[in-house]
Amino acid sequence: MKKSDSVSANCTGKVSGDTESRRTFLKKASAATIAIAGSDLIIPEDHGSDRYQDKSENIPWYRRITRWGQTNITETDPATYDIKWWRSYWKRTHIQGIIVNAGGIVAYYPSRIPLHRQAETLGGRDLFGELCRIAHDDGLSVFARMDSNRAHEEFYNAHPDWFAVDKSGKPYKAGDLFITCINSSYYNDHIPSIIKEIIELYHPEGFTDNSWSGLGRDSICYCVNCRNSFRKQHGMEIPPKADWNDIAYRQWIRWNYNRRLEIWDLNNRISKFAGGKDCIWAGMNSSSISGQSRSFRDYKEICARAEIIMLDSQSRNDAEGFQQNGISGKMIHSLLGWEKLIPESMAMYQAGRPTFRLSSKPVNEARMWMTEGIAGGIQPWWHHVGAYHEDRRMYKTAAPVMSWHKKNEEYLINRYPISNVGVVWSQQNMDFYGRDATEQMVELPWRGITQALIRTRIPFLPVHADHIERDGKKFSLLILPNLGVMTDNQVTSVKKYVANGGNLLATGESSLYDEWGDLRHDYALSELFGAHITSKALSLSGDKDIRRYAETSHTYLRIHPEMRARIDGPHNNSEPPASGDRHPVFKGFEETDILPFGGTLNPLETDQGIEILMTFIPAFPIYPPETSWMRIPKTDIPGLMLSEKGRGNRIAFLPADIDRQFGRYNLPDHGNLLANIIRWALKDDFLLSVDGPGLIDCHIYYQEDRLVLHLVNLTNAGTWRQPVDELIPVGPLSIGVRIPEGIRGKDINFLVSGKKSSAVTDKGWSRFEISALLDHEVAVIL
Numbered sequence: 166m167k168k169s170d171s172v173s174a175n176c177t178g179k180v181s182g183d184t185e186s187r188r189t190f191l192k193k194a195s196a197a198t199i200a201i202a203g204s205d206l207i208i209p210e211d212h213g214s215d216r217y218q219d220k221s222e223n224i225p226w227y228r229r230i231t232r233w234g235q236t237n238i239t240e241t242d243p244a245t246y247d248i249k250w251w252r253s254y255w256k257r258t259h260i261q262g263i264i265v266n267a268g269g270i271v272a273y274y275p276s277r278i279p280l281h282r283q284a285e286t287l288g289g290r291d292l293f294g295e296l297c298r299i300a301h302d303d304g305l306s307v308f309a310r311m312d313s314n315r316a317h318e319e320f321y322n323a324h325p326d327w328f329a330v331d332k333s334g335k336p337y338k339a340g341d342l343f344i345t346c347i348n349s350s351y352y353n354d355h356i357p358s359i360i361k362e363i364i365e366l367y368h369p370e371g372f373t374d375n376s377w378s379g380l381g382r383d384s385i386c387y388c389v390n391c392r393n394s395f396r397k398q399h400g401m402e403i404p405p406k407a408d409w410n411d412i413a414y415r416q417w418i419r420w421n422y423n424r425r426l427e428i429w430d431l432n433n434r435i436s437k438f439a440g441g442k443d444c445i446w447a448g449m450n451s452s453s454i455s456g457q458s459r460s461f462r463d464y465k466e467i468c469a470r471a472e473i474i475m476l477d478s479q480s481r482n483d484a485e486g487f488q489q490n491g492i493s494g495k496m497i498h499s500l501l502g503w504e505k506l507i508p509e510s511m512a513m514y515q516a517g518r519p520t521f522r523l524s525s526k527p528v529n530e531a532r533m534w535m536t537e538g539i540a541g542g543i544q545p546w547w548h549h550v551g552a553y554h555e556d557r558r559m560y561k562t563a564a565p566v567m568s569w570h571k572k573n574e575e576y577l578i579n580r581y582p583i584s585n586v587g588v589v590w591s592q593q594n595m596d597f598y599g600r601d602a603t604e605q606m607v608e609l610p611w612r613g614i615t616q617a618l619i620r621t622r623i624p625f626l627p628v629h630a631d632h633i634e635r636d637g638k639k640f641s642l643l644i645l646p647n648l649g650v651m652t653d654n655q656v657t658s659v660k661k662y663v664a665n666g667g668n669l670l671a672t673g674e675s676s677l678y679d680e681w682g683d684l685r686h687d688y689a690l691s692e693l694f695g696a697h698i699t700s701k702a703l704s705l706s707g708d709k710d711i712r713r714y715a716e717t718s719h720t721y722l723r724i725h726p727e728m729r730a731r732i733d734g735p736h737n738n739s740e741p742p743a744s745g746d747r748h749p750v751f752k753g754f755e756e757t758d759i760l761p762f763g764g765t766l767n768p769l770e771t772d773q774g775i776e777i778l779m780t781f782i783p784a785f786p787i788y789p790p791e792t793s794w795m796r797i798p799k800t801d802i803p804g805l806m807l808s809e810k811g812r813g814n815r816i817a818f819l820p821a822d823i824d825r826q827f828g829r830y831n832l833p834d835h836g837n838l839l840a841n842i843i844r845w846a847l848k849d850d851f852l853l854s855v856d857g858p859g860l861i862d863c864h865i866y867y868q869e870d871r872l873v874l875h876l877v878n879l880t881n882a883g884t885w886r887q888p889v890d891e892l893i894p895v896g897p898l899s900i901g902v903r904i905p906e907g908i909r910g911k912d913i914n915f916l917v918s919g920k921k922s923s924a925v926t927d928k929g930w931s932r933f934e935i936s937a938l939l940d941h942e943v944a945v946i947l
């Protein structure tokens with residue numbers, strides 16, 4: 166890790182500031198490293214810079230198509246589908262590809278596959294074929310959309326052994342439909358035969374599948390296929406129930422993940438065999454990691470196989486805001502690679518809470534979701550349910566975003582994020598630490614940390630725990646937000662990262678559990694934290710599980726040193742004498758000796774030289790008010806510990822789950838404390854500064870001779886509750902961006918306002934102003 170304060174090119178060869186030779190260099194080198202402040206930006210060989218010089222067919226469609234549209238055909242649409250109108254809508258919204266319902270539960274073409282039932286009003290019409298042909302005539306690519314996890318009763322009666330059953334042999338159903346089993350011939354033979362038939366008849370470019378991964382984790386299938394397969398692979402019976410401590414259940418989880426990967430590979434083999442090497446099968450995936458877990462979709466492994474991720478994530482949830490979409494883009498790209506594409510289905514109807522399939526989503530709600538996705542590296546894909554709408558307002562929503570996207574596309578793809586802060590996650594942690602309480606154990610701490618970073622305007626990147634070794638050198642600071650489950654290899658890679666001079670912030674129970682979620686005798690990272698679980702805490706737990714399911718208690722944290730000797734001195738409310746002794750992580754808290762907490766802490770043993778900055782104040786009554794006084798005002802139970810390692814690198818360990826509390830309650834004290842700790846651990850090594858009011862999400866990217874900065878204004882009356890109706894501008898904003906060598910940083914082009922301005926450069930920073938920010942702005946820094 167390069168720890169230089171100066172901004173310099175640090176490539177493996179000689180780099181001239183001259184743009185032409187820089188381009189040549191980037192093309193020739195296998196990888197280039199651009200150093201910006203304390204972090205290294207690695208640009209891989211296949212960084213896609215040729216794309217705009219080579220518009221030929223050499224680039225496969227799935228790397229070329231950046232705007233998609235989908236009219237999700239209902240069963241009554243075939244009778245009235247107005248192809249001419251939709252064709253004009255495709256043009257108006259500048260899409261280059263469509264997703265069209267083809268087969269699965271019902272077929273939208275005359276299929277010859279037995280039991281592949283025709284859509285209700287198809288009446289012999291070849292609607293899929295017509296749409297596919299017309300799209301191809303218009304130069305559009307076609308994803309044939311399948312929906313392959315359920316079937317009608319006559320199908321069930323013909324092949325009962327293709328369907329999922331419960332322990333008593335009763336079939337699982339969704340409404341009137343029967344759910345198919347992932348281990349049956351339905352997936353091995355029936356779906357592949359449909360894929361082959363569609364390719365032979367229509368030659369779509371590829372396939373998606375709405376529910377390709379079959380029955381989720383909440384239902385266990387006991388059909389003969391499942392029982393035989395599980396017995397053969399693991400020598401045991403299917404577990405009788407969900408029990409995370411049962412070895413059979415743990416193996417069943419892994420076995421299910423592997424089966425979905427087999428399906429992914431099988432469908433790709435079939436479609437490539439029948440349709441050629443670029444005829445890919447792309448399934449469909451969610452942006453929710455807990456959702457992926459419940460569906461046995463291993464994101465890391467899927468991204469290692471995928472050419473494109475078709476993302477089904479149509480709207481925000483209240484707790485996470487629009488920024489969720491920017492984070493998802495960065496998280497998936499970090500697995501998939503930044504040279505590949507992630508189109509996302511974006512609802513034009515009222516999706517979310519509540520859902521009205523036939524009403525327009527409030528236009529600013531829909532566009533803000535699209536805007537945040539684009540800021541995170543996602544490509545837009547409008548989605549309507551049904552081909553005829555009496556609420557025609559929804560047809561006006563996408564076009565302005567799509568036009569803007571088309572005009573500015575070269576800045577929106579083929580770029581690499583700049584960030585020196587990595588936030589670590591893994592799906593294994595979601596499964597085996599989160600278990601049945603993923604929101605409390607995993608998602609809330611994640612949300613608290615990422616929200617604190619966004620609020621502090623520090624761009625960050627999600628890092629998979631298995632990629633710390635690969636990606637660690639990009640980051641000055643790694644954050645483990647209550648990453649309870651860590652494998653031995655992941656632990657080793659964090660230790661190496663710190664040994665190489667990296668800074669670390671870990672919270673809660675990070676590293677306390679092994680890969681299966683079993684309690685270790687101590688934090689695996691105890692040496693770095695300087696803290697150890699006491700034998701008392703372990704014996705209280707029966708050595709099994711000391712996970713706290715994060716109920717909220719009336720607890721506090723005491724700041725050290727206190728400004729006033731609360732316990733020993735006189736009790737009065739007068740101003741305490743000013744003290745310069747407090748640690749910078751308490752900046753802004755000069756007027757208080759305690760902070761609200763909400764969690765619970767166990768005693769820890771601490772190593773010598775570890776600074777304990779906060780201690781726990783145990784719970785006391787809230788009601789009635791007369792009883793609301795601290796029973797134990799002071800303990801030595803640590804809430805925050807800071808230390809410095811050999812290279813001057815900093816370690817912050819926050820056993821107090823402030824991140825989870827902030828994720829849940831949004832208390833500014835918690836956000837500010839997290840921000841202060843992050844600043845300290847990062848040694849104020851910032852790549853961006855944005856001064857001015859508002860909640861603004863910032864993303865910076867590197868392109869060959871420029872930087873691209875997205876600023877998304879999240880400040881509105883619907884920030885934490887959808888939908889947003891009115892947009893509220895913030896500004897003026899003073900922006901500072903650290904610039905790498907090779908970029909002058911003197912000229913700014915604004916892609917939303919269309920204005921140009923010049924920047925002041927000073928000591929490696931480019932500084933400029935934005936007078937007002939309504940929804941978003943994109944600044945290209947040249």
Ligand SMILES: [Zn+2]
Nearest residue numbers: 346386388391
């Ligand atoms: Zn089964």
